[in-house]
Amino acid sequence: MSPRKLRAIFLRMLLRRWPPVFFRVVHRRETSMASSNAHHATGWAAGAISAALAARYGYRGHFHVWIWLAFAAGLAGATAPDWLEVAWWSRKRRLWITHRTATHWGVGWIAMLFFSWHAMGHHPAAAVAFGFACGGVMHLLADWPNPLGVPWILGRHSLNLWNSGHCDLIVVAASWAGAWFVVSRVWVQGGGPLGLLKHLF
Template structure:
């Protein structure tokens, strides 16, 4: 399991990815409200697999299901992501649902390298690369590289495009872009 800070940092990247996908689909809504909703839901969804396990209705706030079982099931999150993407532009809730699902999938990807693993289909699978809380910089870095890739490739048109590239090239950072 990645640390809480890593899940929050990857959640911001998931929010950026969701916002770029909503912008690319054209389902931005009035005043681009669905882009903002997708971003906010992506940030919230990045910790959802963990907080959905807590019995918030009880005083003790104990887990009501075992950690990394149903709330960490990869198929469920991917189906939610695909369904929300499919309904973009047809239903008002599709954009925030897409963001929430992006955050959930990002959470699973951050937990996958841990020896405990993630139940993608039937049983848990682990990449078994490192123990909990270690190498969070790699997980966060990979999430932000993914966000950069999605923004560059899916929002290249319109005002929300990647307008920073010429500026980055001028200061020498963008020579790789």
């Protein structure tokens, strides 16, 4: 049998077996994580919460720098559990740990949220840490309903409500409802959520 025929047989066998495996892997990844757009949208909500708290504690600084930093930290924290898994120091940028393990550990994120909240009255940097932690917790809450779940304490736990990307609007709406509630409660008396824009601009 000629090398050309052997090559043709090999390619035919490869094409028969490889696509199902590929699609299974892609489907598993798609159904195991919330969409990137949802995480970014919840990050804006986390940023609004932390910016409002920073202003409430009087951490404004020149050009409201602490408010902006707290807001930016909320945005960064909302995607942090995923980008902290990437080996940025390598050329291939592969994951250095398994997805949804250490960087998605609920105890760590909640502890950071708790301690930064209690330190808020002592140093403006605590507002930035709180924003980052708030974004991280929102990320975990967005991942929780889909099949892969989140390791809140030890093993992963999933609510098994929907696959990724199917109900992003619910996740985003819930995060923004929470942001609206918090901002309206902690902002300047009578200011409400729209007071945030007045103080920033």
